[in-house]
Amino acid sequence: MLERGEVANSWRRERWESLRLLTPNWQSRLPGLHYDGPDRDGYMSMREVITFIERFATVSRAPVRTATEVLSLCRVDGGYQLATSGGPIRCRAVVIATGACNVPVVPSVREAVPDSVTQLTPFDYRWPDLLPDGGVLVVGASATGVQLADELRRSGRPVVLSVGEHVRLPRTYRGRDVLWWMDACGVWDQRHDEVDDLDRARRLPSPQLIGTPERRTLDLDALSASGVELVGRLAGLRDGRALFSGGLRNVVALADLKLDRLLDTFDEWAGTTGVDGAPERFPPTRLADSARLQLDLTRGEIRTIVWATGYRPDYSWLDVPVLDGKGRLRHHGGVVDSPGLYALGLPLLRRRRSTFIHGIEDDARAVVDHLAGHLAARL
Amino acid sequence: MTTVDNGVNVQALLDARGALKDAPDAAQFTWRATSTWRNGVHSTTRIQNFFGLGQEQSHKTETVFDADHPAVFAAEDNGITPIEYLLVGLASCLTAGVASVAQNRGIQLRSVESTVEGQHDIRGILGVDSDVRNGFNDVKVTFTIDADASQQEIEALVAQSQKRSAVFDALTNPTNVTVAVA
Numbered sequence A: 001m002l003e004r005g006e007v008a009n010s011w012r013r014e015r016w017e018s019l020r021l022l023t024p025n026w027q028s029r030l031p032g033l034h035y036d037g038p039d040r041d042g043y044m045s046m047r048e049v050i051t052f053i054e055r056f057a058t059v060s061r062a063p064v065r066t067a068t069e070v071l072s073l074c075r076v077d078g079g080y081q082l083a084t085s086g087g088p089i090r091c092r093a094v095v096i097a098t099g100a101c102n103v104p105v106v107p108s109v110r111e112a113v114p115d116s117v118t119q120l121t122p123f124d125y126r127w128p129d130l131l132p133d134g135g136v137l138v139v140g141a142s143a144t145g146v147q148l149a150d151e152l153r154r155s156g157r158p159v160v161l162s163v164g165e166h167v168r169l170p171r172t173y174r175g176r177d178v179l180w181w182m183d184a185c186g187v188w189d190q191r192h193d194e195v196d197d198l199d200r201a202r203r204l205p206s207p208q209l210i211g212t213p214e215r216r217t218l219d220l221d222a223l224s225a226s227g228v229e230l231v232g233r234l235a236g237l238r239d240g241r242a243l244f245s246g247g248l249r250n251v252v253a254l255a256d257l258k259l260d261r262l263l264d265t266f267d268e269w270a271g272t273t274g275v276d277g278a279p280e281r282f283p284p285t286r287l288a289d290s291a292r293l294q295l296d297l298t299r300g301e302i303r304t305i306v307w308a309t310g311y312r313p314d315y316s317w318l319d320v321p322v323l324d325g326k327g328r329l330r331h332h333g334g335v336v337d338s339p340g341l342y343a344l345g346l347p348l349l350r351r352r353r354s355t356f357i358h359g360i361e362d363d364a365r366a367v368v369d370h371l372a373g374h375l376a377a378r379l
Numbered sequence B: 001m002t003t004v005d006n007g008v009n010v011q012a013l014l015d016a017r018g019a020l021k022d023a024p025d026a027a028q029f030t031w032r033a034t035s036t037w038r039n040g041v042h043s044t045t046r047i048q049n050f051f052g053l054g055q056e057q058s059h060k061t062e063t064v065f066d067a068d069h070p071a072v073f074a075a076e077d078n079g080i081t082p083i084e085y086l087l088v089g090l091a092s093c094l095t096a097g098v099a100s101v102a103q104n105r106g107i108q109l110r111s112v113e114s115t116v117e118g119q120h121d122i123r124g125i126l127g128v129d130s131d132v133r134n135g136f137n138d139v140k141v142t143f144t145i146d147a148d149a150s151q152q153e154i155e156a157l158v159a160q161s162q163k164r165s166a167v168f169d170a171l172t173n174p175t176n177v178t179v180a181v182a
C-alpha cells in the first residue's frame, strides 16, 4: 500500500478545523472495526477520525509505505509499471484508492473575480479568523457550503450563500438520525446496476447535513434564520459583478419535493415494519420575495469568496487510457477497463454506500474477489 | 404496457439523448430570425430556417410575427410588444416540458393551462429612473393541470420542466449578447 503522506492523510491535510463527520459513529465502520465508544449517535471530529483510521491500519496490519507518492502508472507486458517517489515498482494488478476528492473544483469564473477579493477553496480554509474581516460569498450549498456558511455567519460575518441544485435533509426524522432511516430502508444498499441514471446518481451533490452534538438540522431555513442571505446559482461574473440565477425558487422546490418523496419512503417502510412514531412533514423552504440577482464585488461588501463547488479526483499520474471525456475513471463496479486495474472509494462505485466510509467493506470484498480471480487465471 | 399518450415521442428524445452523448458537434444548433422595420415601432420578424444535426434545417412553413406597441403607448398595435414574446416563449417551453416529462413518467395529461405574468416597471425603458431596470422585475407562471397524478407528482412535473427548459434558463441566467452593425 503506497501512501504519499501518512495514514489518514486526507483527514489530516485537507479538512477544516471544526469539521465533524456527517455520518453518525455507529456508521463509521471499517472491515472488522466498529465504533465502540459511548456515543453511538455522535459524529467524529477530525482528531477522532484520524485515530480511528490509524487504529484500523494497526489492527489490520496494513502494509503501508508512507511518504511514497505514485508519480506515474502505465501498462506494461503482464501488468503495470509505477514510478514512485520511493523508486520504480512493477506489479500484476493495481487498486486505485487515491480518493474521490483530491482537488476542489472551482468554476472558471474565478478568473474574473476582482483582485481585492480573497478566494479560498475548502482545502485552504481552516477557521473563520483567518479570513479578512467583512462579508463572505460562499458558492455552493451542499454539505461543505452549508457548513462553512454557517460557521462564517456565527463568526459574525455577513454571509451570502449562492445556492444551486442541492439535497435537503433534516438531521433527525421521527426521533432518529436521517441516515439511520436511509440505512434501514435500504437506500444505501441500492446497487450501481439498479440505479436509473448512474451517471447522474454519481454526480449527486452531498446532502445538507452537519454533525453536531445537538444534532441540529442545517438546511436553508436554518441558515436564513441565522441571517445568511440566499441567492441563486452563480451564473457569471461581469464587470466585477457576480450574477446569480433567477431560478432559486425552482431548485428549492425540487429539493423540497425530493425530500417529501424520501420521507414517504421512510413512512412506508415504517408502516410495514412497525417502527413507532408518526409521520412528520417539514414546511416548504422559505425564501425572500425576491433574491438578489447581482452582487458588486468591487464595493467592499464581500471581501472573500469561498468556493464550495465540489471536489474531483486527480488522475494526472495515470498514464493508462481509462478516463472518459470528462476525466472520470471508466469502471464497472470498481473493475476498470484495463485488465488487472481496479478502483475503490468512488461515489456509488458499487452501491450508494460506496460514497461513504461504511461502503468500503462490501466494495473491497467484491473488487478483491475479482482481482484474485484475475491473478489466478494468469498463473 | 403503458397506454399513456400525451402525443410526445419520448423514445425519439431518449434516442437522441443517447446518440448525441458521443456526438457533441451534432448537438450544436443555431436558431435564426430575420426582422424588418415597418413603420413606427412596428416590425415583422420571420422564422423558417435553422441549423442543427450538422446541416441546414427548415420548418415546414415560414412563420411571421408582428411586434408593435399598444395604443396606450401611442402606437398602432399591429402586434404584441416584444417583451410579451418572452412570455410566449416561456409559457410554451414550460408547457412542452410538462408534456414531455409527463409522458416519460407515464402520467396521462387531460389539460394543462398556464398564465404567465411579467411585472414590468416601464420607468426603466422611459429613462425616468436609472435605478429601475428595463426588463421584467418578476415573472410569475401559474399552472393548472388536470392529470392522472397526485398533487405532489404534478408539482414535480412542473419543477422538472423548469429544470430542463431552454427559455427558463435564458430568462433566469445571464447570456452574452453581441449586437453588431453589418
Ligand SMILES: Cc1cc2nc3c(=O)[nH]c(=O)nc-3n(C[C@H](O)[C@H](O)[C@H](O)COP(=O)(O)OP(=O)(O)OC[C@H]3O[C@@H](n4cnc5c(N)ncnc54)[C@H](O)[C@@H]3O)c2cc1C
Binding pocket: A002, A003, A004, A005, A006, A007, A008, A009, A010, A011, A015, A020, A021, A022, A023, A068, A069, A070, A071, A097, A098, A099, A100, A101, A102, A144, A311, A317, A344, A345, A346, A355, A356, A357, A358
Ligand atoms: C469534506 C469531506 C467530508 C466528508 N465527510 C464524510 C463523512 O462524514 N462520512 C463519510 O463516510 N465520508 C465522508 N467523506 C467522504 C470520505 O472522504 C470517504 O468516505 C472516504 O474517506 C474515502 O476514503 P479513501 O481512502 O477512498 O480516500 P481518501 O481518504 O481521499 O484517501 C486517499 C489517499 O490516497 C493518497 N493518495 C492520493 N494520491 C496519491 C498518489 N498519487 N500517490 C500516493 N498516495 C496518494 C492520499 O494522500 C490519501 O491518503 C467526506 C469527504 C470530504 C471531502
